[in-house]
Amino acid sequence: KQEVTQIPAALSVPEGENLVLNCSFTDSAIYNLQWFRQDPGKGLTSLLLIQSSQREQTSGRLNASLDKSSGRSTLYIAASQPGDSATYLCAVENYGQNFVFGPGTRLSVLP
Amino acid sequence: EADIYQTPRYLVIGTGKKITLECSQTMGHDKMYWYQQDPGMELHLIHYSYGVNSTEKGDLSSESTVSRIRTEHFPLTLESARPSHTSQYLCASRRGQEAFFGQGTRLTVV
Numbered sequence: 001k002q003e004v005t006q007i008p009a010a011l012s013v014p015e016g017e018n019l020v021l022n023c024s025f026t027d028s029a030i031y032n033l034q035w036f037r038q039d040p041g042k043g044l045t046s047l048l049l050i051q052s053s054q055r056e057q058t059s060g061r062l063n064a065s066l067d068k069s070s071g072r073s074t075l076y077i078a079a080s081q082p083g084d085s086a087t088y089l090c091a092v093e094n095y096g097q098n099f100v101f102g103p104g105t106r107l108s109v110l111p
Numbered sequence: 112e113a114d115i116y117q118t119p120r121y122l123v124i125g126t127g128k129k130i131t132l133e134c135s136q137t138m139g140h141d142k143m144y145w146y147q148q149d150p151g152m153e154l155h156l157i158h159y160s161y162g163v164n165s166t167e168k169g170d171l172s173s174e175s176t177v178s179r180i181r182t183e184h185f186p187l188t189l190e191s192a193r194p195s196h197t198s199q200y201l202c203a204s205r206r207g208q209e210a211f212f213g214q215g216t217r218l219t220v221v
Contacts, residue, residue, distance in 0.1 A: 036210075044212040099210065
């Protein structure tokens with residue numbers, strides 16, 4: 001059974017810092033991996049989708065990498081801003097299965 | 112931009128009441144999902160549907176039921192609400208490999 005973990009559970013940084021969020025999964029035979037953002041009391045917004053054949057995806061200040069063999073993905077946020085404050089969730093999908101979500105990393109960017 | 116709507120956004124209801132949480136999407140997506148999320152915790156899949164008249168239970172046991180009579184509509188029903196049902200309920204639909212989420216319904220059963 002696929003299990004997804006995220007480190008750290010919470011992170012507080014000053015504005016302008018570059019930061020890395022980590023996601024690990026136990027079953028490396030994945031179909032894709034997706035990073036989401038969740039604001040308090042709200043739904044999820046998709047940030048980046050990495051297919052199993054890809055090693056990274058970029059969108060603006062966000063870059064996500066995928067290393068299937070080691071069961072890891074990282075989300076890199078460049079030049080963080082207070083508006084980046086949210087919970088970031090990693091979700092993994094195996095073939096024929098539904099998404100399995102990690103517990104998230106709660107990020108606070110201080111002005 | 113995906114359009115997926117959940118109503119109500121917030122609901123406080125007494126124990127034993129029957130409630131239906133609504134979820135609608137306008138994109139014609141076949142796959143739809145219901146997740147339950149307690150504060151600060153991960154999402155757990157409770158129901159999903161791959162199309163009209165198709166519904167399945169998810170990984171987390173739930174006393175709720177769902178129906179899928181129309182592609183755009185995927186309501187979730189609790190026949191008799193209990194305080195243990197207090198949680199946030201998130202609806203999602205999929206286009207290919209991408210998932211789109213509604214804003215959620217925060218349910219409190221008193």
